Amino acid sequence: MPYYISRGKLPKQRHIVFDKPDGGIYYEQLLSTIGFGGVYSLTYHCNTPTNVKHIGEPIDVAPVAVSDMNMQMRSLKGFKVKPETDYIKSRKVMLFNADVKITLAAPTQTTTDYFFKNGDADEVIFIHQGEGTLRTMYGNIDFCYGDHLIIPKGTTYVLDFKSTENRLFIVESFMQIRLPKRYKNEDGQLLETAPFYDRDIKTPQNLETHDQKGDFVVMVKRGGKIYPYTYATHPFDVVGWDGQMYPYAISIHDFQPITGRLHMPPPIHQTFETPAMVICAFVPRLYDYHPQSIPAPYNHHNVDTDEVLYYVDGDFMSRNNIQKGQITLHPVGVTHGPHPGAIERSIGKKETQELAVMVDTFKPLLLTQDAVDIEDEDYWKSWQI
């Protein structure tokens, strides 16, 4: 996570008695990663966070692949995914492998009868359409169009929407999602050369303490199933916390593009990383300024990564007939590049208004039936001249 912060009331030291003002004590919880060797936070609860009243029957949400390998360029019309009222049902996995799931969702309202916790994976929720508040025990983060919400594994949350027309692009990662290490100095501060600054990171605010007893259902996702856990106390009963493990947000609109005299390679667009993938942001920017530069990218061979692009807004310079919410997938082993005419069209252009999120995975991605249902079957032919 980005850096150490604290919210609310804390005891003077960790692991000591923390008295409530009217008798009794607050209960400490450590949320740790990588076997107590990674980032962590300490939270202080009005009630013990372990009081489970009931465990319901699991719901199977494991994605099923339509084939055991994909070796074709694919295009999915993401906005064809149908809106759903329920948050969990709205999440449709499109592409996945052992490390990553790429999901589209169009939830129409706030789910009020349960909380959600991903026990398997960190999540990046990119807000393509919609606004509202991410509510967690760490506090709240208001979100709107363009925000990446980064929600660490094990965070219980609710997406409280103000809007009904919501479109989410979700990346689940079994490995911890981090800001790129090369963007930071030895002390962990974002470097001057990074495309965003620590100030651009939105952290949880307005800590709400719900000291309530009752029946509180947390839908816990693990191993392709969701387990309904009923707790005896409200999951957001924290009076204070500190540490470096917490949800945060970065807006794609705050990503400051790095440009050059000649074409700059994809790593300059990077926002997040894990050992299994990278996430990038393509944002409006001035084009290369060499008098003979070709702003469109060169053809390139996918040697190591399957490449997923999620098109958000604007014209995408290298591709023809791109629509909002479209996903393209270009697999390892096959050269890909600009569509016919795109290279010539880009020469002499001064700027682009493109807005897109890219996910490159080191293991091959498989398609689900939900993906096939919204596929443009002829996409692989679109480079034919």
Ligand SMILES: [Fe+2]
């Ligand atoms: Fe590419």
